Amino acid sequence: MRLQEKVIIITGSCTGIGKAIAKRCVEEGGRVVIHGLEPELGQEVVAELGAENAVLHIEDLSVEGVAERLVALAVLTFGRLDAVVNNAALVASSNIHTTDLAFFRQILEVNTLAPFALIQAALPYLKPSKGCVLNIGSVNGWSGEPDLMAYSVSKGALMTLTRNLGDTLHREDGVRVNQINPGWVLTENxxxxxxxxxxxxxxxxxxxxxxxxxxxxxxxxEIAAAAVYWLADESGPISGQIIDLEQHPLIGRNPPKN
Structure with a gap:
C-alpha cells in the first residue's frame, strides 16, 4: 500500500488517464477527490471505488473559485490533503491560422492557469503533510503537432511551471512538484x-x-502505474522533474527505415 491514507485531488478523473490514476491510487490505499464535467461518469467512478474512498466534484476548472472548492471538499470529507494531480486538459485542434485569442486564452485557462490555481489553493494543506503535486503534461509540450498549437504551448508552459515550483516550493515548504508527459494514450476521448x-x-x-x-x-x-511512484514517499526528495512516457525517444530518434 504505497499511498496508505493519502488524500489526493485528481482533476479530470471521470474518464481516461485521470480515472486510471484514481483507481490505482485507491488500490494503493489512497482516498481521492474525483473531478470532471460528466456527472454520470463521475458517479460511476465513485461507485466503483466506494464512497469511503472517493468523493465527486463536478465543475469547470475555468470557473472562479473552483480550486478552493476542490480543496475544501477534500479536507471536509477526508480531513487532510496530501497530493494534487493536475490532469484535466482541453485537447482541441488549432494552428496559427485557426487560433484566435479567445480560443488561446480558453486553452491556457484550463491547461496552465487552473493547475497553478489549484496548487496555490492546496499549498496551505500540502505544507504540513509534506505533500506533492504531479502535473500531467504531454510530449507535445516540447514542440507539438502542427494542428495542436495552442494545446502544445499550454503544456510547454506547464513544464516551466513545474520546474519553477518544483524548486521554490520544495526549498521553501517541503512540497515536491513533478510532471509526467504521456505520449499517445488510448483514452476514451x-x-x-x-x-x-x-x-x-x-x-x-x-x-x-x-x-x-x-x-x-x-x-x-500504464500512465497510472508511473504516477504512483511520484505520489508515493518512495520518490523521496526528487522535485522539479519532467519525465516523458513514450515508447520512442523524442530527441535523437533514428529515422524509420523504408
Missing part, C-alpha cells in the same frame, strides 16, 4: 477524437510502427 477525424472505429488496432514501435499505443493504466 482520444479514440472518439480520431474516429471523428475520419479514422475507422478500431483505428487503434493498426497504428503505424513509426508512431507505435510496439504495435500499440499506451494504455491509461
Amino acid at each position: 482520444e479514440a472518439r477524437r480520431k474516429h471523428e477525424q475520419g479514422l475507422p472505429v478500431d483505428w487503434y488496432k493498426d497504428v503505424p510502427p513509426v508512431f507505435a514501435p510496439s504495435g500499440r499505443i499506451l494504455w491509461p493504466a
